[in-house]
Amino acid sequence: MLLRPPSAADRFRALLDDEWVIDAPLERLLYGRDGSIAEGEAGLVVLPETRQEVSACVRLAAELGMAVVPRGSGTGLAGGAVPLEGALVLALSRMTRIVEIDEDVPCAWVEPGVLNLDLSEAVRHLGLHYAPDPSSQAACSIGGNVSTNAGGPHCLKYGVTSEHVLGLEVVLAAGEVLALGGPAPDAPGYDLRGLVVGSEGTVGVVTEICVRLTPNPPAVYTALCDFASVRAAGEFVSAVIAEGVVPAAMEMMDEVMIAAVEQFVGAGLPLDAAAVVLVEADGSPADVARQAAVVQRVGRAHGARMIRVAADEEERALLWKARKSAFGAVARVAPNYYLHDCVVPRTRLVEVLEEIGRIAERHDLVIMNVFHAGDGNLHPLIAFDRRNADQVARVAAAGRDIIEACVAVGGVLSGEHGIGLEKRDYMPLTFNEDDLRAQACARDALDPAGRFNPHKVLPGAARCGEAVLEAGHLPEGTWL
Amino acid sequence: MSAGWNSSTRAPDAEDIASCVACGLCLPACPTFRLTGRETASPRGRIAAMRAVDEGRGEVDGSFRTMMDECLACRACETACPSGVPFGRMVEAARAQAEPGRAPRGRLGRRAGLVWLLPRRRAVMTAAWVAGLGAATRLDRALPRRHGTARPPVRLRELARPLPRAQGDQGPAAAVLAGCVVSVAYRPLLRATMRLVAASGHRARMTAPGGCCGALAMHHGHPEAAQTMARQRIAEVDGADVVVVNAAGCSAHMKTYGELLADDPRWAERAARVAARTRDVLELDLAAREGSVGAVAMHDACHHLNGQGIREQPRALLRAAGGEVRELADGGRCCGAAGLYGVTQPELSARLRRLKAEAIAATGAPVVAVANPGCAMQITAGLAEIGAAVRLAHPVELAG
Numbered sequence: 001m002l003l004r005p006p007s008a009a010d011r012f013r014a015l016l017d018d019e020w021v022i023d024a025p026l027e028r029l030l031y032g033r034d035g036s037i038a039e040g041e042a043g044l045v046v047l048p049e050t051r052q053e054v055s056a057c058v059r060l061a062a063e064l065g066m067a068v069v070p071r072g073s074g075t076g077l078a079g080g081a082v083p084l085e086g087a088l089v090l091a092l093s094r095m096t097r098i099v100e101i102d103e104d105v106p107c108a109w110v111e112p113g114v115l116n117l118d119l120s121e122a123v124r125h126l127g128l129h130y131a132p133d134p135s136s137q138a139a140c141s142i143g144g145n146v147s148t149n150a151g152g153p154h155c156l157k158y159g160v161t162s163e164h165v166l167g168l169e170v171v172l173a174a175g176e177v178l179a180l181g182g183p184a185p186d187a188p189g190y191d192l193r194g195l196v197v198g199s200e201g202t203v204g205v206v207t208e209i210c211v212r213l214t215p216n217p218p219a220v221y222t223a224l225c226d227f228a229s230v231r232a233a234g235e236f237v238s239a240v241i242a243e244g245v246v247p248a249a250m251e252m253m254d255e256v257m258i259a260a261v262e263q264f265v266g267a268g269l270p271l272d273a274a275a276v277v278l279v280e281a282d283g284s285p286a287d288v289a290r291q292a293a294v295v296q297r298v299g300r301a302h303g304a305r306m307i308r309v310a311a312d313e314e315e316r317a318l319l320w321k322a323r324k325s326a327f328g329a330v331a332r333v334a335p336n337y338y339l340h341d342c343v344v345p346r347t348r349l350v351e352v353l354e355e356i357g358r359i360a361e362r363h364d365l366v367i368m369n370v371f372h373a374g375d376g377n378l379h380p381l382i383a384f385d386r387r388n389a390d391q392v393a394r395v396a397a398a399g400r401d402i403i404e405a406c407v408a409v410g411g412v413l414s415g416e417h418g419i420g421l422e423k424r425d426y427m428p429l430t431f432n433e434d435d436l437r438a439q440a441c442a443r444d445a446l447d448p449a450g451r452f453n454p455h456k457v458l459p460g461a462a463r464c465g466e467a468v469l470e471a472g473h474l475p476e477g478t479w480l
Numbered sequence: 481m482s483a484g485w486n487s488s489t490r491a492p493d494a495e496d497i498a499s500c501v502a503c504g505l506c507l508p509a510c511p512t513f514r515l516t517g518r519e520t521a522s523p524r525g526r527i528a529a530m531r532a533v534d535e536g537r538g539e540v541d542g543s544f545r546t547m548m549d550e551c552l553a554c555r556a557c558e559t560a561c562p563s564g565v566p567f568g569r570m571v572e573a574a575r576a577q578a579e580p581g582r583a584p585r586g587r588l589g590r591r592a593g594l595v596w597l598l599p600r601r602r603a604v605m606t607a608a609w610v611a612g613l614g615a616a617t618r619l620d621r622a623l624p625r626r627h628g629t630a631r632p633p634v635r636l637r638e639l640a641r642p643l644p645r646a647q648g649d650q651g652p653a654a655a656v657l658a659g660c661v662v663s664v665a666y667r668p669l670l671r672a673t674m675r676l677v678a679a680s681g682h683r684a685r686m687t688a689p690g691g692c693c694g695a696l697a698m699h700h701g702h703p704e705a706a707q708t709m710a711r712q713r714i715a716e717v718d719g720a721d722v723v724v725v726n727a728a729g730c731s732a733h734m735k736t737y738g739e740l741l742a743d744d745p746r747w748a749e750r751a752a753r754v755a756a757r758t759r760d761v762l763e764l765d766l767a768a769r770e771g772s773v774g775a776v777a778m779h780d781a782c783h784h785l786n787g788q789g790i791r792e793q794p795r796a797l798l799r800a801a802g803g804e805v806r807e808l809a810d811g812g813r814c815c816g817a818a819g820l821y822g823v824t825q826p827e828l829s830a831r832l833r834r835l836k837a838e839a840i841a842a843t844g845a846p847v848v849a850v851a852n853p854g855c856a857m858q859i860t861a862g863l864a865e866i867g868a869a870v871r872l873a874h875p876v877e878l879a880g
Binding site: 136325 | 501502507508516517525541547562563564565
């Protein structure tokens with residue numbers, strides 16, 4: 001169903017060059033999806049290039065009564081950028097300028113369309129990088145990272161996106177431009193910056209971001225530890241951290257995932273291992289040596305069959321390429337995947353993984369695991385073929401079972417991908433009515449008309465002050 | 481074949497389409513996405529459009545045609561794709577679908593070139609002489625120059641010099657593809673190739689000049705013409721121990737002859753055999769002449785980097801010949817030549833041409849190694865545009 005007024009495209013063409021207003025049906029269809037399996041329908045797509053253009057587009061959308069869905073690279077995994085009911089998609093992929101780099105803080109002001117890895121490449125010559133490194137970092141945008149409060153392997157030590165966003169410029173529903181925070185350490189007043197980070201485009205459009213840059217570590221140790229059982233691998237992860245070591249990253253991959261990824265990278269991953277753990281330690285040479293010794297000792301104690309230490313930067317890059325290609329390699333197993341992002345207490349990791357194994361068996365599905373083991377952030381991927389209706393029904397049921405199993409041990413719904421559309425109706429599993437109402441009130445304070453990315457994050461068409469526990473409606477075919 | 485496809489020609493394979501999970505890791509690798517920021521100009525978007533037609537939710541319309549035309553078919557997305565989506569053959573099939581509905585004017589010209597001229601090697605040579613005469617008498621300047629400045633550098637004096645059809649009398653039999661553009665516009669390269677292949681222990685025999693491998697027709701929506709040319713070349717080279725090709729686009733294409741003729745019972749076996757024996761000249765164990773090539777900028781043809789995985793070989797060859805290889809700081813982005821791209825997408829092609837020329841000039845090297853005639857024409861034009869005095873040469877010419 002399209003709710004946009006018929007003349008909408010022409011009105012936007014008065015604001016932007018024709019090329020940047022996308023109206024043809026087949027072209028709009030491309031903006032109906034992101035990296036998830038949810039699918040909606042864009043009423044119209046615009047690609048503004050400046051803050052002024054964003055502001056003008058938002059104002060016009062309000063006048064036309066169109067909802068606005070901001071979009072970065074469209075690599076999101078929870079349907080956050082999927083437009084519903086013919087919303088206006090505001091694609092920020094042309095706003096790719098690195099506006100200013102301040103080596104002293106160090107920080108950078110960037111536009112939202114700058115790609116995560118491009119930023120790190122751009123400051124490499126200064127001995128700096130942008131620390132949060134989602135697996136999709138080659139493709140995902142900083143704006144999208146802010147929107148989902150993205151994580152990444154190295155967030156175990158360095159913290160997730162919210163710890164690296166110092167300031168924001170945000171366009172609100174009436175087109176007004178807000179400046180929140182900045183490089184100064186402690187801004188007075190409410191921390192609205194914190195509200196916007198992770199808000200998944202539901203309060204406004206971020207048009208510029210001041211990000212913290214992190215000095216490159218003087219020494220790095222990267223090792224791939226290979227285990228004969230998932231249990232041994234999981235216990236190894238807990239044991240390393242129990243020794244008082246916080247590695248930069250600890251990533252785990254199971255057997256099915258290893259096989260899919262190895263076909264692409266040819267990194268010599270052990271195809272007969274039940275699980276591998278990729279460990280990285282960084283810091284001063286002495287500190288790294290100490291951490292490496294702990295990894296070696298604890299690894300051996302937990303039955304690591306082999307500990308492959310990257311000999312040089314090239315081998316390190318190859319091992320990381322293997323890890324970061326995992327989601328994309330799933331099509332070697334099945335054409336679609338339904339991905340979860342629960343975080344469970346690290347000490348319960350093994351038991352939850354075993355339960356996921358049982359869930360897979362019960363529903364007769366392939367579930368692959370690749371995840372941030374160090375912080376208990378699981379990524380079970382249920383591989384399936386959406387052309388198989390019976391399988392799709394089992395996928396939905398298995399997804400619910402996984403979430404319930406995680407919540408039962410004190411876990412949460414999402415570590416880094418966001419709630420978007422896919423996890424929205426699970427929110428009442430971890431939040432009560434009061435929690436959800438408070439969140440709805442915070443959102444409505446910035447976007448009183450509910451203009452931005454409606455139907456996302458919070459269940460139902462909840463407004464401030466309403467009960468929000470009933471599941472909301474989704475157009476037919478949007479979701480599994 | 482399903483839903484919205486025209487059943488009279490090839491269509492993207494449903495299983496190929498299903499092999500994309502839409503993760504988006506191809507986006508940063510795609511030159512046209514980088515230039516425009518539009519999903520419609522990205523590999524993931526193009527596959528989504530193919531999926532829509534395949535499922536009957538979209539049709540092969542003007543939008544579809546533009547999306548496929550904007551693609552360079554550089555296959556950088558294939559190299560970036562963790563799931564191994566075979567994008568190159570998908571976009572070729574999508575273009576075959578897009579071809580019939582094209583406006584008559586552009587379509588007729590393309591048919592004349594791709595379907596009539598290229599499969600006729602004598603006509604190709606005749607056209608070369610006409611172009612050579614035009615250049616020599618400067619009559620060609622009277623012609624309208626519609627699209628950029630990239631064109632084959634045909635010289636009468638070169639055309640008049642016979643090519644060495646056989647060289648070397650020991651070792652495995654090597655059939656060296658003369659090719660269409662190479663045998664009319666880059667004849668010194670053919671001589672160098674024959675010399676080096678023979679010097680590296682082969683009985684080198686050249687195919688007839690003017691004979692096109694069919695890559696251009698395949699890339700631009702004419703698979704039937706491509707099959708005709710594949711049969712012609714297979715008839716010429718079958719029986720040789722190795723088929724040697726000195727143009728990146730042609731070696732990449734000839735390696736797909738098996739797939740191209742898989743449904744033709746009379747040719748399938750021979751096609752598969754020729755494909756298996758096809759080598760880019762840079763994949764041979766070449767005996768470089770010791771020399772002092774000096775500083776040389778390295779341009780990688782897309783059809784070397786992507787699909788064939790040829791990257792180290794030309795560098796090793798140049799170093800063996802005393803070369804100091806200088807890398808371009810553009811991550812191997814396409815130069816925008818891409819077959820007829822300069823004609824179909826003059827604006828995007830010109831932007832890529834300039835970026836490539838600037839990256840080459842920035843190395844400060846007096847010569848740039850280029851191993852594909854399409855790239856060579858494009859880069860020659862680009863360097864002229866920015867006024868950079870850099871000479872072009874194939875690695876084989878520098879090392880042989």
